[in-house]
Amino acid sequence: MPPSKVSREDVLNRLLAVFRRHGFEGASLAMIADEVGLQKASLYHLFPGGKDEMAKAVLEHVHAFMEEKVLVPLRGEGDPATRLHAMIEQVRAFYADGRLSCLFDTLSVGGGDNPFRKPIGDAMNAWMDALALVAREHGATAAVARQRAERVLVTIQGVLVVARCLDDLKVFSRGMHELPAILLPADV
Amino acid sequence: MPPSKVSREDVLNRLLAVFRRHGFEGASLAMIADEVGLQKASLYHLFPGGKDEMAKAVLEHVHAFMEEKVLVPLRGEGDPATRLHAMIEQVRAFYADGRLSCLFDTLSVGGGDNPFRKPIGDAMNAWMDALALVAREHGATAAVARQRAERVLVTIQGVLVVARCLDDLKVFSRGMHELPAILLPADV
DNA sequence: GTCTATAATAGGATAGAC
């Protein structure tokens, strides 16, 4: 899509911004069109399936972004602490130091029939696996590594919600600071 | 409101069920009327301010519930561990072991102009204060107590989101199990 | 206090020109 007003990458990033902020139901097409800088009909040209397809495309976009910027580094070379710190920096940037909500949170509300639950669950499981791998290399058993990986994800999601509710970004910063001690405690 | 089809308490609890599940934008009046068992016009009789007033009333209802069932016990008599366990049991019940989302989470999405942010922030701060009091009585300094209280809230919100995303209630159970070690660790 | 009926608007989606 070279000769276009905005690149697909740009469109997806702007869609991400709307959905993570307002959730699926809260994001109207008028709002989306305004934010993306295209008319509604143009959005339907890009996403014939409508809002549903837009949200799914954003989830895939985030999944690809995570794979490249978070999961590959986590699985890569280097010592566990260095890899975890690389992830933490990406997470800080992705959530703008706690100013932005998690798409997984805002898109997972609604009934169990919610069509976004499955891709969200898959993405979170992939993240958890990559974290557990790092914990294992640090010396933890498989079971303990998984428990610590879960605590990391719980902490990230928790600080995002609490920071938003309290309107206090320091909650997010403190949470990020605690992640190394959670995943890679000194006593094995 | 004695001679009525459903008590105000019932109405508020059913409104709570809808809003915590679907969020504010995701909860339509048709859905609400259906769930509450009243027609839309009857809801407007009870809440002339419409959906906005309904959500605010639910927040007040939850705040009152928390004050009675969570905060008063936390501030009450007995040793810190006993009081914390009382809270944990209430939290387990309130979130149906992780099946139900937190209203603070679902109602806090949207811009900073969101009118629910302030009551939500007030409620979370009150909860944090009560938790910090317990930690202080266990021997922590004011600063450390506040940090631990924050970790408890982060863990609760985190496990709710992660359990929902992974569709795995055990995440919630494990989180509840860890709360005593977070607020009242053995080494002071 | 609850209802049926309806108004008024916003929402998602499409047609067809350029």
Added chain:
DNA sequence: GTCTATCCTATTATAGAC
């Protein structure tokens, strides 16, 4: 590939009977 104009439905909200 993007636009303007439009359609249809769902949504919020109100009027007025009982």
